[in-house]
Amino acid sequence: xxxxxxxxxxxxxxxxxxxxxxxxxxxxxxxxxxxxxxxxxxxxxxxxxxxxxxxxxxxxxxxxxxxxxxxxxxxxxxxxxxxxxxxxxxxxxxxxxxxxxxxxxxxxxxxxxxxxxxxxxxxxxxxxxxxxxxxxxxxxxxxxxxxxxxxxxxxxxxxxxxxxxxxxxxxxxxxxxxxxxxxxxxxxxxxxxxxxxxxxxxxxxxxxxxxxxxxxxxxxxxxxxxxxxxxxxxxxxxxxxxxxxxxxxxxxxxxxxxxxxxxxxxxxxxxxxxxxxxxxxxxxxxxxxxxxxxxxxxxxxxxxxxxxxxxxxxxxxxxxxxxxxxxxxxxxxxxxxxxxxxxxxxxxxxxxxxxxxxxxxxxxxxxxxxxxxxxxxxxxxxxxxxxxxxxxxxxxxxxxxxxxxxxxxxxxxxxxxxxxxxxxxxxxxxxxxxxxxxxxxxxxxxxxxxxxxxxxxxxxxxxxxxxxxxxxxxxxxxxxxxxxxxxxxxxxxxxxxxxxxxxxxxxxxxxxxxxxxxxxxxxxxxxxxxxxxxxxxxxxxxxxxxxxxxxxxxxxxxxxxxxxxxxxxxxxxxxxxxxxxxxxxxxxxxxxxxxxxxxxxxxxxxxxxxxxxxxxxxxxxxxxxxxxxxxxxxxxxxxxxxxxxxxxxxxxxxxxxxxxxxxxxxxxxxxxxxxxxxxxxxxxxxxxxxxxxxxxxxxxxxxxxxxxxxxxxxxxxxxxxxxxxxxxxxxxxxxxxxxxxxxxxxxxxxxxxxxxxxxxxxxxxxxxxxxxxxxxxxxxxxxxxxxxxxxxxxxxxxxxxxxxxxxxxxxxxxxxxxxxxxxxxxxxxxxxxxxxxxxxxxxxxxxxxxxxxxxxxxxxxxxxxxxxxxxxxxxxxxxxxxxxxxxxxxxxxxxxxxxxxxxxxxxxxxxxxxxxxxxxxxxxxxxxxxx
Numbered sequence: 038x039x040x041x042x043x044x045x046x047x048x049x050x051x052x053x054x055x056x057x058x059x060x061x062x063x064x065x066x067x068x069x070x071x072x073x074x075x076x077x078x079x080x081x082x083x084x085x086x087x088x089x090x091x092x093x094x095x096x097x098x099x100x101x102x103x104x105x106x107x108x109x110x111x112x113x114x115x116x117x118x119x120x121x122x123x124x125x126x127x128x129x130x131x132x133x134x135x136x137x138x139x140x141x142x143x144x145x146x147x148x149x150x151x152x153x154x155x156x157x158x159x160x161x162x163x164x165x166x167x168x169x170x171x172x173x174x175x176x177x178x179x180x181x182x183x184x185x186x187x188x189x190x191x192x193x194x195x196x197x198x199x200x201x202x203x204x205x206x207x208x209x210x211x212x213x214x215x216x217x218x219x220x221x222x223x224x225x226x227x228x229x230x231x232x233x234x235x236x237x238x239x240x241x242x243x244x245x246x247x248x249x250x251x252x253x254x255x256x257x258x259x260x261x262x263x264x265x266x267x268x269x270x271x272x273x274x275x276x277x278x279x280x281x282x283x284x285x286x287x288x289x290x291x292x293x294x295x296x297x298x299x300x301x302x303x304x305x306x307x308x309x310x311x312x313x314x315x316x317x318x319x320x321x322x323x324x325x326x327x328x329x330x331x332x333x334x335x336x337x338x339x340x341x342x343x344x345x346x347x348x349x350x351x352x353x354x355x356x357x358x359x360x361x362x363x364x365x366x367x368x369x370x371x372x373x374x375x376x377x378x379x380x381x382x383x384x385x386x387x388x389x390x391x392x393x394x395x396x397x398x399x400x401x402x403x404x405x406x407x408x409x410x411x412x413x414x415x416x417x418x419x420x421x422x423x424x425x426x427x428x429x430x431x432x433x434x435x436x437x438x439x440x441x442x443x444x445x446x447x448x449x450x451x452x453x454x455x456x457x458x459x460x461x462x463x464x465x466x467x468x469x470x471x472x473x474x475x476x477x478x479x480x481x482x483x484x485x486x487x488x489x490x491x492x493x494x495x496x497x498x499x500x501x502x503x504x505x506x507x508x509x510x511x512x513x514x515x516x517x518x519x520x521x522x523x524x525x526x527x528x529x530x531x532x533x534x535x536x537x538x539x540x541x542x543x544x545x546x547x548x549x550x551x552x553x554x555x556x557x558x559x560x561x562x563x564x565x566x567x568x569x570x571x572x573x574x575x576x577x578x579x580x581x582x583x584x585x586x587x588x589x590x591x592x593x594x595x596x597x598x599x600x601x602x603x604x605x606x607x608x609x610x611x612x613x614x615x616x617x618x619x620x621x622x623x624x625x626x627x628x629x630x631x632x633x634x635x636x637x638x639x640x641x642x643x644x645x646x647x648x649x650x651x652x653x654x655x656x657x658x659x660x661x662x663x664x665x666x667x668x669x670x671x672x673x674x675x676x677x678x679x680x681x682x683x684x685x686x687x688x689x690x691x692x693x694x695x696x697x698x699x700x701x702x703x704x705x706x707x708x709x710x711x712x713x714x715x716x717x718x719x720x721x722x723x724x725x726x727x728x729x730x731x732x733x734x735x736x737x738x739x740x741x742x743x744x745x746x747x748x749x750x751x752x753x754x755x756x757x758x759x760x761x762x763x764x765x766x767x768x769x770x771x772x773x774x775x776x777x778x779x780x781x782x783x784x785x786x787x788x789x790x791x792x793x794x795x796x797x798x799x800x801x802x803x804x805x806x807x808x809x810x811x812x813x814x815x816x817x818x819x820x821x822x823x824x825x826x827x828x829x830x831x832x833x834x835x836x837x838x839x840x841x842x843x844x845x846x847x848x849x850x851x852x853x854x855x856x857x858x859x860x861x862x863x864x865x866x867x868x869x870x871x872x873x874x875x876x877x878x879x880x881x882x883x884x885x886x887x888x889x890x891x892x893x894x895x896x897x898x899x900x901x902x903x904x905x906x907x908x909x910x911x912x913x914x915x916x917x918x919x920x921x922x923x924x925x926x927x928x929x930x931x932x933x934x935x936x937x938x939x940x941x942x943x944x945x946x947x948x949x950x951x952x953x954x955x956x957x958x959x960x961x962x963x964x965x966x967x968x
Contacts, residue, residue: 047109048084050116053077057120061128070184073124077117078188084113089156089333093353103325104153104318111154114190118143118162119223121184122177130176138168141177142221142228147193148285150218153325156332157339160185163219164196165228191338199232206240210251213240214289237296245294256286256383270369270517270524272376274324274331275340279376281324283383284317291386308386317382320375327372330354342372361580366517373515373526381460381499386453413443423452430458434465435476437502442479445486445493451500459500466505477598480506484535485567487543491536498528509575509590516578524661527577534570534659541651549665552674553654556647565604566648568595569611570655588613611648614639618653622672624880624919626906628729630693631873633679643684650677663817668763668795697728704736711744719743722801730797730906731809739769739807746771753837757826759819765794765811766820768829772837774806779904780894784843785836786812787888789829791820796907844895847888862915864947866940870929876905876921877930879939883947885916893918896946900939901925 053076060072088109091101101109122143126132132139147161148154164178178196185192197205206213216236221229241248260278274280291297295306300318303309309317330353331339334346342350351368358364410417416425422444428436437459444451470476483493497503504511513527525533538557540546547554560566572594576586588609595605617639625632640646653673658665701720708716719740731739738758746754754771770782779798786793795811812829814820820829835841862884872878881893890909897904901924908919924930930939 047087048080048113048116050120053080053116053120054123057124069128073121074184074187077121077184080120081113081117081188081190084116085110085156088113092329092333102322103327103329104322106329107153107155107325110156111149111152114149114154114160115145115222117188118181118185121181122223125177125180129180130173132173135173136171138166138171139173140167140225140228141165141174142224142226142232143181144229144232145220145222146215146218148218150215150220151285152220155325155328155338157191157335157337158332159191159193159338161193161215162195162222163202163215164194165202165224165232166196166198167228168198168200170196199228199235202232203235203239206236210248210255213248214252216240217289217293241293241296248293249290252286252290256283270526271341271343272372273341274328274372277376279373279379281321281328283379284321284324287317287383287386313382316378320379320382323371323375324379326354342369362578366578369517370515373517377499377515381456381501412447412449413439415440415443417449418452420450421452421455422447422449423455424458430462430465434462434467434470435473435479437462437466437500438476438479438483438506441493441497441502442483444496445483445489448489451496456500459502463501463505466502471506471508472597474599476506481564481568481598484571485564487539490539491532494532494535498532504528507594509594510571512579513575513577518577524664525659527574530659531571531574534573534655535567537658538567538570538651538655541655550654550658550670552677553651556677557651560647560651561644562604562607562648564600565607565611566651568598568600568604569608569615569648570652572608572612573615573652573656575612584613584615607645607648610645611652614649615652615656618649618673618676619657619669622676623669623910624908624917625872625878626726626730626908626921627672627675627679628693628726629873629876629921633676633683635872636676637680637683640680640684643681646677646680646684666762666764668760668765668811671762693725693729697725700728700733700736703733704740707733707737708740715744722803722805723799723807724802726905727799727807730799735767735809739771739809742769742771743805743807753834755830755833757830759821760811761819763795763811764817764819765813766826768810768812768833770806770808770810770833772806774800774804776901776903777895777898778806779808779907780891780898781836781843782808782810782833783894784847784888784891785833785841786810786829787891788832788836788841788843788846789825790815790887791825791829792911793890793907794909794911796909798904798906843891847891864944866943866947868930868936868939870931873921875929876923878919878921879943880917880919881943881947882915882917885911889916889947890918892946893920893943896942897922900935900942902930902939 057073057076060076061069064072088101088106091109092106093100142165144150144163144165145152145161146163148158149161154160164174166174174196178194182192182194202212202216206216216232219229219233219236259276259282269277272280276282288300288303291303291306291308295302295308297303297306300314304311304314327342327350328340330350331342331346334349334353339346347369348365351363351365354368356364356368356371359367411425412422414425414428415422417423422440424430424436424440430436440451440455440459443449483497484490486493494503498510498514504514510528510531513531516527518527524530537546541550541553542557544554557566569591572587572591574583574587575590576583579586591609591612592605595608596602600608617636621627621632621636625635627633640649650673654665654670657669705716705720708719711719722743728736735758738756742754742756745751752772756767756769756771758767758769759765760767768786772778779796783793783796791812791814793810794813797809799807801807812820814825820826832841836843862882864883865881867880867882869878869880883889890907894904897920902922903925905921905923907921910917922930924935930936
């Protein structure tokens with residue numbers, strides 16, 4: 038509260054005490070508790086609201102910083118507790134002749150003990166006793182706790198003697214840390230002083246190395262639990278990597294080892310330089326500011342900077358939108374830069390303290406001079422490399438790059454002293470160093486080494502060397518995209534993609550990506566591949582198409598790195614078209630010859646095809662957990678093999694004919710017990726597109742389903758199979774084809790709460806529909822519970838009979854707010870008559886929501902357009918669905934009026950959904966007759 042000019046604006050303890058004394062003098066004793074509660078609750082609410090009001094600027098009043106807010110909140114609670122304690126021991130449980138054991142000290146511990154209290158954080162108290170608990174002590178503690186709870190405070194508490202506190206702190210690291218931060222609050226000061234003296238003498242003494250080791254282990258476990266990355270787009274600012282707890286860990290260790298009482302004492306002890314401490318305090322203040330605003334917005338102790346909080350936080354903290362960047366993205370970039378600084382400081386100094394104070398083993402075996410040695414001119418201490426005294430960074434700044442290369446080559450860690458030296462000398466990496474051919478050769482070696490590449494680049498990034506040497510990379514450090522698809526910041530995503538590329542090459546990911554592993558060893562332009570992965574997102578956040586802008590960056594940067602003109606052109610092409618293969622594989626029908634033709638026309642060479650496949654796999658895999666699946670791998674492999682056939686001199690049509698023949702022959706061999714007539718009839722019933730689109734197992738399942746349904750004269754046949762490869766359940770429907778069938782089926786599935794992630798729609802030559810839907814539950818997993826599958830079966834059957842009308846059921850469902858509702862996705866419809874020779878290809882983009890696919894299917898039904906295949910994809914909050922359609926006569930949609938009507942109707946479905954416009958009878962909706 039030293040920075041709050043008038044603490045009485047928050048709470049005036051003296052005035053509160055006087056008011057209470059007057060009140061209790063005029064009311065009966067049995068009303069004292071009510072008077073006390075009303076007074077304390079009112080005082081706390083007034084003080085809380087005053088601090089909250091000062092959290093934001095108001096006229097000429099300066100807004101409080103985060104540190105000032107938590108200090109003011111702590112001051113407020115301190116006064117409430119002091120007034121309460123005095124009232125209890127004076128009026129409620131007075132001591133006329135107290136014994137030696139009837140003493141108590143109220144001690145603040147934990148964060149509250151540090152004098153820092155976020156608006157809705159718990160208040161941790163230690164009721165300290167000289168000996169064991171007494172009846173008087175029990176009464177006082179109970180009265181205090183109930184009163185604090187009634188005020189609305191969350192209180193964590195313990196009641197212990199000094200002896201118990203010392204004994205438990207030796208056993209429990211959490212208790213030891215709490216007492217380390219203990220602060221005298223009120224009551225018997227001598228008891229508190231005795232605890233602190235004994236704690237330093239009996240607990241801290243000679244246990245420093247053990248405390249450091251356990252605290253660092255605790256930190257590592259906490260990081261691992263929360264994803265072990267500070268670059269997740271919804272970070273936990275308290276417990277996450279680079280958050281407040283990391284700063285606290287650093288301070289705990291320093292306080293334990295050096296007995297410091299304040300932050301600036303760390304400078305006196307040589308733990309921090311003055312500049313480093315200012316950086317420490319700046320980071321802490323920013324995180325506290327964000328945390329306090331987060332608490333106020335949520336109205337509860339919220340620690341995650343979630344999407345629904347980020348935009349309001351950005352507005353509160355003054356991050357306005359700019360031409361090429363949203364305010365929320367600028368705020369989050371600042372957050373990640375602060376988290377990076379926290380990570381740098383804690384890693385360097387915790388490792389430094391660990392090195393200085395680590396526990397010595399009881400028996401040391403002679404190392405014969407191996408502990409201290411030199412490699413390539415660098416000093417090596419154990420498993421850590423650092424600069425030798427003879428190396429002068431001012432004369433040779435490129436030593437900073439070579440240090441990482443030598444560490445990578447020899448599997449060594451970077452010594453904390455070296456990291457500190459690098460941070461202090463980053464300014465030496467100027468244009469002369471950036472343009473130095475030798476320095477660029479070293480960087481390229483690091484990038485393409487294939488050994489420990491990801492870890493080395495991440496260390497270089499944390500030290501600031503990566504962004505300083507490659508300024509374009511420095512621009513995307515901490516750059517986030519405000520959506521639910523991209524899990525990591527651009528720099529973290531890039532480093533992870535490079536690491537995945539290296540793991541594909543070494544064979545570590547051969548089982549997950551067998552084709553990519555095989556292909557990468559056929560690649561000629563290996564250096565170009567690694568550089569392309571590094572640069573594929575380098576231009577994000579600049580406004581405009583990042584692929585085109587990135588290609589321009591590649592044209593300028595690659596020659597500097599030492600790449601040949603041919604390699605430079607190849608890298609630029611890969612960066613410009615790094616989304617090409619995924620767009621074709623996921624948005625187009627790979628079985629359509631035109632898809633392959635168009636793709637090959639852009640790729641042009643087998644080498645580009647190989648490079649593009651591996652880059653695409655690494656890029657998608659690095660987006661985040663759960664983004665990659667076997668289904669995406671299968672689509673990419675199909676496109677790769679078909680494109681490779683053409684590029685090697687084959688023809689799409691010839692290739693397709695051979696595949697169809699081979700597929701039919703394989704299925705015929707697997708149809709054991711079928712007559713030749715039945716086999717021939719089944720193979721002739723479906724068009725070539727069917728045989729090119731389904732796996733061998735799916736073809737066999739379909740054959741059996743169709744055969745049994747025809748034999749038993751079933752009007753509707755359903756089959757459910759879990760596709761582990763795609764993490765989805767395949768729902769296959771065999772029924773008489775009918776206009777609007779796809780809409781009804783997708784509506785039935787939507788009613789059951791499942792999501793359709795892919796759909797294949799086929800019509801037999803005799804007018805039957807054989808449709809397959811890949812569905813997932815709300816968690817993105819296959820639906821395999823019998824109860825849920827039975828419900829889907831029932832709803833589909835009732836929908837096709839006309840007993841259930843999806844439009845009415847879905848429109849009647851109450852709207853509920855989803856996290857995706859926070860994002861604005863501009864709806865757009867693309868109608869393409871060039872993507873297929875026989876179909877109009879329509880792509881729709883919009884915000885994902887329950888029932889969206891049904892609304893779109895209903896729109897197609899209203900437009901009298903028949904859907905042949907649907908490719909459904911979701912990228913966080915964005916739905917991207919592609920449909921291959923024809924009109925009722927089997928033609929493309931080409932007339933201008935129809936194109937305009939199609940665009941308008943689909944936009945209506947994207948924006949508002951399709952509502953039932955007229956009452957339909959069950960007969961008019963029926964596809965199958967009621968049994």
